[in-house]
Amino acid sequence: xxxxxxxxxxxxxxxxxxxxxxxxxxxxxxxxxxxxxxxxxxxxxxxxxxxxxxxxxxxxxxxxxxxxxxxxxxxxxxxxxxxxxxxxxxxxxxxxxxxxxxxxxxxxxxxxxxxxxxxxxxxxxxxxxxxxxxxxxxxxxxxxxxxxxxxxxxxxxxxxxxxxxxxxxxxxxxxxxxxxxxxxxxxxxxxxxxxxxxxxxxxxxxxxxxxxxxxxxxxxxxxxxxxxxxxxxxxxxxxxxxxxxxxxxxxxxxxxxxxxxxxxxxxxxxxxxxxxxxxxxxxxxxxxxxxxxxxxxxxxxxxxxxxxxxxxxxxxxx
Amino acid sequence: xxxxxxxxxxxxxxxxxxxxxxxxxxxxxxxxxxxxxxxxxxxxxxxxxxxxxxxxxxxxxxxxxxxxxxxxxxxxxxxxxxxxxxxxxxxxxxxxxxxxxxxxxxxxxxxxxxxxxxxxxxxxxxxxxxxxxxxxxxxxxxxxxxxxxxxxxxxxxxxxxxxxxxxxxxxxxxxxxxxxxxxxxxxxxxxxxxxxxxxxxxxxxxxxxxxxxxxxxxxxxxxxxxxxxxxxxxxxxxxxxxxxxxxxxxxxxxxxxxxxxxxxxxxxxxxxxxxxxxxxxxxxxxxxxxxxxxxx
Numbered sequence: 001x002x003x004x005x006x007x008x009x010x011x012x013x014x015x016x017x018x019x020x021x022x023x024x025x026x027x028x029x030x031x032x033x034x035x036x037x038x039x040x041x042x043x044x045x046x047x048x049x050x051x052x053x054x055x056x057x058x059x060x061x062x063x064x065x066x067x068x069x070x071x072x073x074x075x076x077x078x079x080x081x082x083x084x085x086x087x088x089x090x091x092x093x094x095x096x097x098x099x100x101x102x103x104x105x106x107x108x109x110x111x112x113x114x115x116x117x118x119x120x121x122x123x124x125x126x127x128x129x130x131x132x133x134x135x136x137x138x139x140x141x142x143x144x145x146x147x148x149x150x151x152x153x154x155x156x157x158x159x160x161x162x163x164x165x166x167x168x169x170x171x172x173x174x175x176x177x178x179x180x181x182x183x184x185x186x187x188x189x190x191x192x193x194x195x196x197x198x199x200x201x202x203x204x205x206x207x208x209x210x211x212x213x214x215x216x217x218x219x220x221x222x223x224x225x226x227x228x229x230x231x232x233x234x235x236x237x238x239x240x241x242x243x244x245x246x247x248x249x250x251x252x253x254x255x256x257x258x259x260x261x262x263x264x265x266x267x268x269x270x271x272x273x274x275x276x277x278x279x280x281x282x283x284x285x286x287x288x289x290x291x292x293x294x295x296x297x298x299x300x301x302x303x304x305x306x307x308x309x310x311x312x313x314x315x316x317x318x
Numbered sequence: 319x320x321x322x323x324x325x326x327x328x329x330x331x332x333x334x335x336x337x338x339x340x341x342x343x344x345x346x347x348x349x350x351x352x353x354x355x356x357x358x359x360x361x362x363x364x365x366x367x368x369x370x371x372x373x374x375x376x377x378x379x380x381x382x383x384x385x386x387x388x389x390x391x392x393x394x395x396x397x398x399x400x401x402x403x404x405x406x407x408x409x410x411x412x413x414x415x416x417x418x419x420x421x422x423x424x425x426x427x428x429x430x431x432x433x434x435x436x437x438x439x440x441x442x443x444x445x446x447x448x449x450x451x452x453x454x455x456x457x458x459x460x461x462x463x464x465x466x467x468x469x470x471x472x473x474x475x476x477x478x479x480x481x482x483x484x485x486x487x488x489x490x491x492x493x494x495x496x497x498x499x500x501x502x503x504x505x506x507x508x509x510x511x512x513x514x515x516x517x518x519x520x521x522x523x524x525x526x527x528x529x530x531x532x533x534x535x536x537x538x539x540x541x542x543x544x545x546x547x548x549x550x551x552x553x554x555x556x557x558x559x560x561x562x563x564x565x566x567x568x569x570x571x572x573x574x575x576x577x578x579x580x581x582x583x584x585x586x587x588x589x590x591x592x593x594x595x596x597x598x599x600x601x602x603x604x605x606x607x608x609x610x611x612x613x614x
Contacts, residue, residue, distance in 0.1 A: 033419070039378075040377060041378055041411075042423070043412070044420060046420075047419055048419070050419075062352075063352050064353055065353055065354055066379040069383065073426045073430070074423050075421070081420075082418070082419055096354055104358065105358075106361075107356065107359075108388070110356070110357075113386050116434070120429040120430055120433050227352055255352050257350070257352040
């Protein structure tokens with residue numbers, strides 16, 4: 001048997017460049033089995049023998065999220081029907097991850113619906129990077145490995161040799177991730193921006209408040225994703241007003257929807273470091289404030305370990 | 319029974335509600351800037367039998383996801399049962415592995431729908447009568463053919479035409495409903511790689527073909543099959559060609575192609591919502607709302 005003949009990489013249309021980068025590192029060809037019928041229905045055909053092979057399907061479920069989820073489901077189905085030995089859904093960015101609970105009455109838990117559909121289609125394992133909440137791993141009884149983008153992002157941050165570093169969270173929910181980054185960067189200084197209800201005025205409004213000292217410091221704001229960039233930009237501007245020397249942002253997933261790029265351009269943020277978990281649009285790539293780091297090497301290493309049965313948590317999850 | 323609607327065919331949902339002497343229960347479907355949707359059911363449903371109307375035509379993936387979320391929301395909110403009314407069931411043509419390495423997309427969406435909590439499905443004119451077997455919940459398989467038969471009766475004598483050999487069961491049923499009206503079939507060849515269609519032969523007794531021909535099909539997608547079939551019928555002497563097809567899954571080019579074709583009129587059901595820009599003078603839409611109301 002030829003080398004690497006025991007596993008197969010598939011990609012949908014959401015991030016073929018990332019899949020090919022992983023394929024290059026692992027020395028295998030990446031199959032692209034998706035085409036479309038004239039009425040918009042997706043069609044999958046895997047033109048390779050998958051019998052008894054391990055199959056890894058690389059498909060972040062980014063915008064257009066519904067199409068990308070369906071592509072993933074159909075690829076899983078096609079792989080199982082072609083007698084694949086084991087199918088791993090590698091979902092670097094997991095869409096609908098923020099609808100992970102009933103935040104109001106009579107709403108679905110959309111993330112759970114997606115996880116059920118993925119396992120119903122036949123996936124044997126789900127593999128994600130920085131899922132919005134790790135409790136979601138409980139939506140299915142199949143193994144769900146979640147790793148962190150920090151593995152790929154840390155070297156890019158360390159390269160900057162930031163002195164007087166403060167790691168900050170843009171909201172209360174981001175504290176865990178901020179403390180994690182602070183530990184990995186050897187910084188004892190942590191700050192938190194949070195929303196405070198201002199009831200001094202007649203009308204109640206939210207103003208920002210802060211815990212931690214940022215004056216004359218280089219601040220690194222940490223979040224799992226940047227979507228419309230409202231929260232992160234407000235937090236950055238607030239930190240800047242407190243006299244910070246510089247404000248940088250690091251996040252795993254760059255969604256940049258709505259007016260995100262304009263907001264970032266007009267903000268006090270000097271640099272945004274994100275990964276390619278989501279394929280980035282040309283205007284993001286061209287944006288001078290944004291640096292994109294690849295999670296390709298991380299995913300390639302993880303896939304290598306999954307297929308050879310080695311531990312992932314040992315030193316891949318920082 | 320409470321009736322809810324997704325965003326794909328609210329017009330039909332409203333007609334169904336009216337036929338049930340009910341009003342549509344409200345839902346909110348919010349679209350975030352990144353395209354994710356958030357559904358909210360806005361009425362108490364504890365211990366209620368519920369119905370969700372959602373056709374899964376274009377954009378098929380978004381319509382399916384919305385349906386899964388709606389069913390999930392209703393079940394989690396305590397609904398006793400959820401009947402999914404999917405008048406047009408998207409991905410139904412991918413009901414088996416045509417060539418090695420393909421997905422059975424229909425099976426995937428059916429399982430996802432069942433996992434979400436649908437307890438029953440009502441649908442119309444499936445491409446194959448075996449499709450209900452894919453489900454493990456009860457399927458009520460209805461047909462718009464009786465609506466079409468009533469129309470054809472008004473046109474008087476003529477010949478029924480199946481545009482391909484796959485529609486013989488349908489054309490026989492139609493013939494039965496019309497006092498054994500004679501029928502023929504045109505033979506379609508489809509190139510699996512290019513998707514190109516050619517129709518050059520007729521199956522059955524061409525001498526039965528008079529002036530009037532009634533083409534009957536389950537759906538119109540690109541419109542090419544209908545147009546090619548009409549050309550051949552015209553060559554054999556048909557001068558008045560009418561088309562009856564349940565699902566108007568029109569591709570972008572279909573309306574223009576049909577309007578400029580040899581057919582005189584195109585009748586479809588309202589199983590798929592036809593937006594203003596896809597309507598054309600030769601098109602007439604019939605409603606299936608009464609049938610759904612009767613099956614609830």
